[in-house]
Structures are given as C-alpha cells and as structure tokens.
Amino acid sequence: MVVGKSVQRVDAVDKVTGRAKYTDDLCDKQALIAKICHSTIGNGKVLSIDTAEAEKVPGVVKIVTCFDIGEKHYFPTAGHPWSTDPNHQDVADRLVLTDRVRFYGDDIAAVIAEDEVAAAQAVRALKVTYEEYPVVLDPIEAMKDDAPRLHEEYPNNILNHTSSRFGNYEEAIKEEGLTKVEGWYDTPTVQHCHIENFICYAYQEGERLTVVASTQIPHIVRRIVGQAVGMDWGKIRIVKPYIGGGFGNKQDALYEPLCAFLCKQVGGRLVKLDISREETFMSNRVRHAMKFHLVSYVRKDGTFAARKFEAYSNQGGYASHGHSIAAKAMGAFPQLYPCENVECDAYTVFTNRTVAGAMRGYGMPQFAFAVESHTDDVAKVMGIEPIAFRKQNLMPVGYVDPFSKNELYTDSFNQCMEKGMKYIDYERKLKEYQNQTGDVRKGIGMSVFWYNTAVWPISLETSSCRMVLNQDGSVQIQLGETEIGQGADTAYAQMTADVLGIPFENVHTISTQDTDITPFGTGAYASRQTYVAGFAIKQTGLLMKARILKYAHELTRMPEYNLDIVDGNIVRTTDGRELMTLGELAKEALYSLEHCEHITSESTAQIKSNAYSFGCCFAEVEVDVPMCKIQLVDIVNVHDCGKLINPSLAEAQVHGGMSMGIGYGMSETLLYDEKTGKPLNNNLLDYKLSTFMDHPHLEAEFVENEEPTSAFGTKSLGEPPACPVASAIRNAVLQATGVAVNQAPLRPQVLFERFKEEGLI
C-alpha cells in the first residue's frame, strides 16, 4: 500500500527542471497582448475616455472602454458551484469593464495590441475624466448613514448581516459572580502572493471560446465566463495547466471573463492577459480584513455563562465570495468553545478597498486571531493557565454540530496540544518566562482551531473521476479537482494505486483539466481535494477493478470473487498464484479478436458529509521592547487531519501554511491612502511578505485519527496550517510582555503604540 508513504511528488522532477508547463509557457508567442486600464480614483464614475492618443500608438489593435461593452452581462466571480436556486446564487455585480468605479484599480478599459509595450503605452495614453466621490475604507464607517454608498441596492453598504442565537444571552449575563471580558480584535487586508500571478489567454475555435487560465476552478470558471460574455456554457472551454499557487485568489474568476470578452472583440484572435504583481495586489482579491467585538461572561470556575460575537468584514468594492467568509467565522464561534448562551452577528460590508475573496483559511485565520487572543485574555483575567482554561472549555469528545453533523470522534484537541507542549517544552518555559522585565523578553503562546473539510451542507459537494487502462497495465486518472501546487496529483495517484492494486509508478494523473473532457468536479478550495476526490477515486477505482476482474474471469475461468489485483498482477486469491500481469490482460482486452474492450471507468461521487479537522500552534518569541520587534524563536503546528496520504507532502503543506500565518501575525498588511483609497504598498518590496529569512525552524507534527466518513481516512489539511499561527504568536507576545496586542499583524508600529499605551516605553 502506498497511501501513507512519503513517495516523491509525481511532478517533482518536471517542476525542478523547469520542464513543467504553465499558462505562459503554453501560449503562442504571437498572441495579441491585452492590458487593463485601471481607475485612478477609489470611488466615482467614469465620464469619458478619450482614446485618440492611444489609438495612435503603433501596434494597437483595439481599444475597448467601459462604454463599448454592449449588452451588460452582470456576473458573479466567486468560485462556488452554481446553484439552480436563485436565492443561493452568488451576487452578480461585476461587468467586464465598468464606468462605475468602486475601488482604486477598478477595470474601466482595455487595450489589445501586438505587443506588451504598445499595449502599456496605449493604456497610459488614455485620457479618463471622472466624477469622483468620497471613499470609505472601514466597514464600521461604511455602515454609517452618511457614508458614500457603493451599490444602490445595499443600504448602509451592508452586503449581508446574519445572526445566530443560542439560549438567552441577555438573561444569562445577569447570573451573579460573572466576570465580563470584552475586546476588539482587528485583522488586516492581506494578499495571497502566489508565485505565479494570474494569467490567461483566450481564443475562438468555430463558435466556441477557449480560455487557458491559471485557475483553481476550471469547471466553475466555465460557467462564469459563459455568464459574463452571454454565451451558452457549453460553448466555453476552460483549460487549466500547472499553476504557481492560488491560495484562494484563483478561486475567483479573475480576468478570464474579460479576456474572453476581449478575444471576441478581435474576431476570436488569440489574446493574452498577464497580470502584474502591482495589479494583483490592487485588483485581484485579498483576505477580508475583519473587526471583531467579543464579550465573554465567565463564572468563577472558569466556565462560560454567556458570550457575544460580532464581526465586521471588509468586503471591498464587489461581492465576490460575499458573506460566506464572515458567516463561516461566525459559525465556528459556538462550536470551538460551546456555551449555552451565545449571540452572534456578522456583517459583510462594502468599502472602497480591494475586493476581498477566498483566501486560505476562509475566515478562520481572522476568527482564530480574534477568538484565540480573546481566550488568552479571558484566561489571564481569570488567572487560569491558558491550556488548562482551554481544556476546560473546548468542544468535548462526542460533540456533534447540529448543522454539519460533524462529530469530534476522538480526543484530538488534547492529543494535538500534548504533542505541541512536548515539542516546545511548554510547561517549563511558561514558568520560566513569567514576570520578565528588561528590554528583551521571552514568551510562549498557543492557539487551537478547528476547520471544516469541503462545503457540504452549505453547498454542493461532488467529484467525478475517470480512469483509463493502458496496454502495459498502467492507468490514467482524470479529475476536476485541481493540482495547484499542493501535491494533489500525487495523492490521487497514491489512492488510485491502492484501490486498483497497481504500483504507484503505474498511475498517471492527468494534471491538466480541460472542461470539455475532464469529469465534472468543482476544483481546489475548502481543503476538499483529498477528502472529496478520494470518494470519486475509490468509487471509480472499484468500478474499474470490477471490469478488470470480469475480463480476467473470461481469460482465466476463475470466478471474479476468487481473483484480485495485487501489485499489478491478477492473482488467484485461493492460492495466491499470479495468473497474469495486468498488462497482459490489458493487451488482450484491447487487441482481442474475440472480445475487444477498452477498459475504462467513470463515475460521479456526490458527497453529503463533512469532517472536522483539528490542530494547534505553539510559538515562542523574543520581544525587543524598545525596538518594538518580535523575533520568532520556535514554532510548531500540530494537526489532526485524519490519515496522512503522504506525510512529506502533508509536512510541506503545514510549512507553507505556517509561513503564511507568520506573515499574517507579524508583518503583512496592505495599506491604503485614506483619502483616495489608493493601495500604498502593492508590491513585494513594500508589502512585507513573510519569507524564509523570517522563519525559525518550522516544526510540523501530526496526530492521525482516521476520519470514519472519509474514503481514505483523510480530512482537510490544505488551509488549517494558516489558521492558528498569528494568534499563537500574539499570545506569546502577551506572555512575554503582558501586553495584549489586538491588531494583526504585530508589526513594529502597532507594538510601538501599544507598548506606549501600556507604559513599557
């Protein structure tokens, strides 16, 4: 069995040798180049665009402005499966080009030219006149009655507000002897910063449009492009090659719709749209900056009597994934520390910032920063050691969420915390670092989290798979669930090998999705890949195996139930004898004059389950108080994501997520000019992306409680590693300095203000 083994990635050699092909590698060098003209105001209206000078630039083929788009096909961009119920469809508020500007960098025109220089020159030569409105960048400001309104149909700029109530909060807080702990917590706007910026190209064949794109969600983008250009969805074909990361940014349709539209404007010629890093920060998607207001009423024994949760999520200019991210954060609140009396409210609010969408963790890094900071704040007020406090209040074994039906089957939280404590020598250090003085102080902190796997029952979960048997007994597999750098193709090959009983090397995962031929699956998001695709692989593999054994019966006379496939051989189970290789069988099946059959299998697995993933992070810091600088000394993430398909790949996932969490906690934030809404540091020089240089050794450990709802015992791991890190660091700083820093990232400026407030400097 190869599931559970750290086999080498199937794409390892191709990726390190540069042989692997990404979108730009595949695009014909004669493609026309498109460049976008982005608004240079943050809110307002385009009155006119004078193209006269731009038209004169040699090499310009076509200029298309927001006034030339013809019939307005509004489309949503969120990478969610379509819903046939209009009430559950995403908000369709985008146009390929718009005259109503809602953020600095909105798309108002585009130039198609023979080369990049001409396109860029022409964009600069466009003369745009605007009617400019004031900007609003903060969700709470934006909710005020006198705030500028971004979308007519949303009063107070509230895209959505949802509540949930358990018990009776107002009554519960009247209980005697309660301690009230209240806090506001603030998380930043950050960008995904995948290595490969978004890029796509489009061309027409017959009446059909093909878009080759760096996307996580080809089958979803097909539908969105169809909506955006007003074509039947079956006339759209999306191809997804290898991509250089996505982290959720590419779980939106980014510029596939615009590129397809532009292609149509030049008679179907090949048009490429390659987005720069500066544009990526400005006009792709970002993580929702959220403000949280948390209140806990705690009994003397350390239990919660009542709790309140308020979240204000900064949506930016358009709906994208909409309220689902704030809602996910809110939904987690009553589950992590169950309490009888809870009031939750979540607001998603339009502002003139960059549009917020999906990003690794999907609301949970924000949630964890707020709630796990607050947990330490409560523990501190109550004078209880933070882990002891958590053990007392965390979701108990046997807990079942009434909505998702997720269950905590095992003692995962404690198992994870104990591993983390042991690695980092928690108890000793906790004592050692108490009551420090001096300029440089050490501290240790931690944070827990839980995370769903896939999106059922909120939305559709489905995965289809096809397998094709070759003459040598090797197999291709095709899935709509995409390789986006995380190693999905390798995990799929491992699963397939085990289901079919063939060597790992004999499974060829078709990495490229092509919506014309790839079985339907919705793509990479919600940490769904190994869980969801696992069902499709198991089901389709069993169908395939049955077909193989049926043919083996014809060749061997042995009944199918006395046959098995072991290590690529047809084996008689009664005595273990190898009757033939699978390759011999496959050749006979393909070339038999008697009974010729191309053995393939295909099926759809609809998934009506979901699973909790668990874990924690422990961080040790050294804070230079006068310098307002944190050094991360040691860090460990411990995850229970069920059975590990490939421990090395799992470890790599955790390393990447920890790095993202470190940036989130310590350095990254996209800043805006308050007056114009212009992003100020939308480049990798000024935006302080966490890098290898900022990291100590990243320790990744695992607890493997096999998930019983899962085809291979696995559950989500893609996003979880990013969730608990910032809060663990924040709590370590709290332990080191006694200062609760409630704004992420804990960059020097924030520390300076807080240390000053608290009298440390």
Added chain:
Amino acid sequence: MVVGKSVQRVDAVDKVTGRAKYTDDLCDKQALIAKICHSTIGNGKVLSIDTAEAEKVPGVVKIVTCFDIGEKHYFPTAGHPWSTDPNHQDVADRLVLTDRVRFYGDDIAAVIAEDEVAAAQAVRALKVTYEEYPVVLDPIEAMKDDAPRLHEEYPNNILNHTSSRFGNYEEAIKEEGLTKVEGWYDTPTVQHCHIENFICYAYQEGERLTVVASTQIPHIVRRIVGQAVGMDWGKIRIVKPYIGGGFGNKQDALYEPLCAFLCKQVGGRLVKLDISREETFMSNRVRHAMKFHLVSYVRKDGTFAARKFEAYSNQGGYASHGHSIAAKAMGAFPQLYPCENVECDAYTVFTNRTVAGAMRGYGMPQFAFAVESHTDDVAKVMGIEPIAFRKQNLMPVGYVDPFSKNELYTDSFNQCMEKGMKYIDYERKLKEYQNQTGDVRKGIGMSVFWYNTAVWPISLETSSCRMVLNQDGSVQIQLGETEIGQGADTAYAQMTADVLGIPFENVHTISTQDTDITPFGTGAYASRQTYVAGFAIKQTGLLMKARILKYAHELTRMPEYNLDIVDGNIVRTTDGRELMTLGELAKEALYSLEHCEHITSESTAQIKSNAYSFGCCFAEVEVDVPMCKIQLVDIVNVHDCGKLINPSLAEAQVHGGMSMGIGYGMSETLLYDEKTGKPLNNNLLDYKLSTFMDHPHLEAEFVENEEPTSAFGTKSLGEPPACPVASAIRNAVLQATGVAVNQAPLRPQVLFERFKEEGLI
C-alpha cells in the same frame, strides 16, 4: 435528422481562416530542431561517420549516428492494430537509425541543434564512408537468384508470396473454343503528396514521452514508439492535432520513433522533426508499384472459363505494410468477375526503392488499372461492347464472399453504371468515337471497382467512444478515429446529434486525439471511419440517452419509455409535450444537492462485419496522337457507399479521389536513377502531381443503397474514388486510338513508345 444533410464542416471556418492549429503551430518555438542524415547510396553499409566537422557547427547540441543507438529495438512501422499472435504481427525490420542502407535516403544519422540552419549545416558536414552494393529496383529482377539481397532472412527478396486457387485452371483451359487473352500491366511508384509534410515533436514529462505528430493513427503509433524506444507502451503519449492530409502515408509510424529516440538523447528536451518535401518523396512511403500478368480464357458467349492473376509488388527497402496490399489486390480478383477456375499468385518483393506502404486504395488502384484494362482488352478481342461484357460477368446480386461474408445485396453495379452512362452520354459517344482517324481523336472509357470497408476479418476492428454532457445540453464526443481532412469530425457530429436527438450545433467533436485520454480506436485507414465509428457512436449515444432519460424520470415522474429527446428537449411521447430542455436537465444533474451526476457515457464497439462498396468511373478523352498528349474532357465517378452522411462532404471526397486517380493515370511517377537508386524527381516541380489545372469538371454521383450491416447505413467512401479513374482513362485512350497502353501513368513518353510500336506515329 441531420444525417444525410450537407451541413457545413465543423472545422470549416477555422480551417479557412487559419485558426485551426496543426502540429507546427503548437510546437514551442524554442524547440530543438532535428535533421536527418540520409544515405546517399541505394544499397550498402555505413562504415563510418566522421562527426568532427559537424560538431564544430555553432548551435549543434547532439549528433547521433547509427553507431550510437545502443540496444537495437527493431520495430514495425505499419499502422495495423497490434496482434497478440506473433504470427500476425507486422515485420519488425526498422531501426531508428541504421548502418545497413537499403534504399537511397535511408536514415543513418541525425543532428539535434538549436535551430534549423545549424542542424542542416551539421548534417552536410557529416563525412560518411560506405561499402556500396549494387541496387535492384524492379521486383522481378530482385527475385532473380543473382540479385543483391536486401534482408538476409528473405531469399530472392521475397517478403511474401501467397496463392489462391479455385476450381482447376489447368483443366479448364483445355475446354474447346476458348479465346486466350493475356497481358502485362504496370503501375508506377507514386507518393501521397499531402499538403502538410510529416512533422512531429517529442518531449519528456516525468518518465513519460509525449510525441505530437501529424499522424492518422495515434493509438497505433503509441505502441510502435514504445517498441522503438524500448519503453512500456503506457509511458508513451501520442497527440494528434489537425493534420494536412495523410492518404495512408501517415498510416505508418514515420519519424515518431526517431523523434522520441532523439528526445531521449537530450534528456527529454523538446525536439522537433519537420520533414521536407524532398525527404517525403525519398524516405516516407509510396504506393507500391505493381506488375500484373493477367490471362483470361473466354468462351464464345463472353463468359470466363479460366483466369490467372499474377502480381509482383515493389516493396522498396523495408516491409512496412508488407504483403497485405498485394494480397488485397489478389483477393479482389476472384470476386469482381467470379469465375470457376482461377489461379492467383501475389509476390511482395524487396527492392532498393523508397519503402512502399499504405496509400488511398491500398492495392485497388493498381488492381483496377490492371484488371479493368484487361477487361476492356478481353471485350475488344471478343468484339463485345465493354459495358455489356461487364454486365455479363460482374459479381451478381446475391453474391457472398466466403471469407469476408460480404454480400452484394442490391443491383449496385448496374445502378452505378447506368448513372454514369447517362451523365456522360455514353452510348451516343461510344458510337460516335468509333473508328476515328486523324491527329486528334476522342474516346470514351470506363472502369468498375469494388472496395471493402474496414479490415475485419483480416484484422481487429474496434472503436470506442465517449460522450460528455454540458450544462447547456450540448455534448462533446471523443473517438480514436481521426479527422485527417476528410470531414470525419463533421460526420461524427451528425451521427451523434441524431442518436441523441439534439441539434447538430450542440455536438462538439474533440478533434485532437490524445492517447492518454482518448478512447481506444485505431485511427483513419481502410475507409473505416464512418462505418466503424458509427457503431461506437450509436452504441455510446444510446447509453447516454438512457442515462439522460433515467434522470429525466427522476425529475418528471414519467417512465423512461414514455420519454424521448427531440431537438434538445425532453419530450413526453404520449402527448408530444416538451417537459424541459436537455440543458435544464443537465444543469439540474450537475448541480443538484439531491442527486448530482455528471452524465457521460463510454463504450467499445467491436465490429465483426465488413461491407462492399461499389462504383465506377467514366472518362472522355481527346488524344493528340502526334503530340502524345491526352486531354481529359469529362469524367464522372458514381459510387454506392450506402447512405451518405453528408452529401457535400461525400462529393468532396470523390473530387479528391478523382484528382488522385487522374494523376495516377496521366502524369505521376517517381523516377529513380537505375544505377544508384536515387530518386530523380522528388520535388513538386519535377513530379507531375495532378492539379486543378489538369482537371475538367469533376462529376460525382451517388447511388444510395443503405448498407444493412451499418449503424447509419453507410460504408466506405474514403478510398474508393481513387480506384477506377486511371483504368477508365486508359480505356478511353484505347477507344480513341485502338492502342492498349498498359503502363500507368499514360504520360507522353509512354504514349510515344506505344504509338510508335502500333504505327500511329
């Protein structure tokens, strides 16, 4: 119903606008370029190749000679399905590079360079020393004991000799009153002259090799490349984009094996091999030049008493398709004019000419030239009008071939001949043109033929198909049977539309075959495409329809047998009501939270039937006797290929075949230097390819007798049009001049010799 309608080709606009992508369009412009060093002797041995000067050419990456190929993996090149029975496998006599030269232009070394100029320069700089042997170019000469032997294992250079005997020829010729008519007939070496020369490129991904190639037979080439480079077949992936014609030349593995081998020599880097026209003539494949010796013993009443058939087929230097072409010609002999006493012998003989392989008609143009010339010769000797003579002797209605089980169900021969006679006003002209004198004489002549469809029972016939339903009710289809310019994709779309009950526009044929994912089918040859793929389409379409109606039942409560799909709508058959569109059903199926299913279907159809196609050609010529020049004045082909899927496309097929037949009859022949075996006119200036300028109006007519073994009533049409043309022209010249010209093409030099012999000049 769209089958039977002249809908526009699905690729029409893309092909006329240049949007359609061919192999070279798809190849990365940074590919390394390979050039082949061809032998400059026709027979012998390479003693050494000095690469020193060539290595110095800037840009040369690697030079590989016949001494560097390592382990010798002999491989066959013929595009036949693999046989698991070694006795039925093609002759494996090729190496990617050889030191034993068997024809002028054999492949002895290759240069890989950064660009084409460097590669060509380096090839010229290679210093080759040979041991040279005498050449033999004629099969009858080659069979002599003292002829140079090409392959040690084949005495007298005979690759194969087969015989068939019916009745007792030796006894039968003793019957009294018989007239003996005897003749030798000679056909030329011609080349296919497809617009796009062979081209391919190869690259490695992981441990697997991909070859993108201009081929008719991707699934077969996969196997051959695997054999040639000694890799498991499943590690090879062949991709076939649009191709600019093949006509059988690309039914061989041409240089895919060499290109794959070269790619491996440079660590899997992308290597392109683009063959020039001169190389195409010299070292691709050609049509077998055949010599026939025919003897007929005819009774006074015009019936045959006994017949003899001898064919000597010029194989060139390697086996390629081997004896199957001569065997096919021989097999046709007893069937066209059944006779009780027949002796047939066919010899396929190695010579030092260009390797002969498959070419449109696969032995039947040669057969028809010989046999139908001979038929007119017999009729003339017997004083019977040629059509009356044929009607008396042709295969009768109800005839069943004992081997293929093919049956002549209908009066196809007479129906075809009557249409042709009517069009060309045969009877009037036949009389009018009798007994002409003068310099310029007119004549009318005709020829009949029959042709098989597909290759059963000689070889495997199988076709697999996959269909994929889109959200809008449109469908993709995938097949291993390839579009090679003939319009197959369009015919498949028509068939699919009718089987599923959806509009033609809603079927998207996936034109590109990719052996990793395309269902197994052996490709384009033997005029099998519409016949063989038709079964797979019908079977897979019915499976698909059943799945759709099953889902429709869930949505409508109506039992499946009360439902149908009509024009893209789910229709209740009891009252004809449209319950929903197929698009609505497909959306529900893909996005249902209740029951999600990606509706696809896939199946293999093994075909154990074959079908006769019939037809004839009538030609009217004007012969300028002193100038030894023929002008073709009018020509008509009439075909019974069963039901026409697309009359316009069928007509285009016939036009193309007639053009090829005209060249075969009048101008085309590849000439060789007798001493060296060097091709003398291997370019399109000196090789007199028949062109538009040489053609009168080409009239194509049809008799549509629906073929009962066929899924759509259709049978072979791809090759038939090329078969009867040369013989019809020859017979018209016979009528005009009284001179039997038994050597094709009837070019001025041949006419000059014959007219002189007969005293006309």
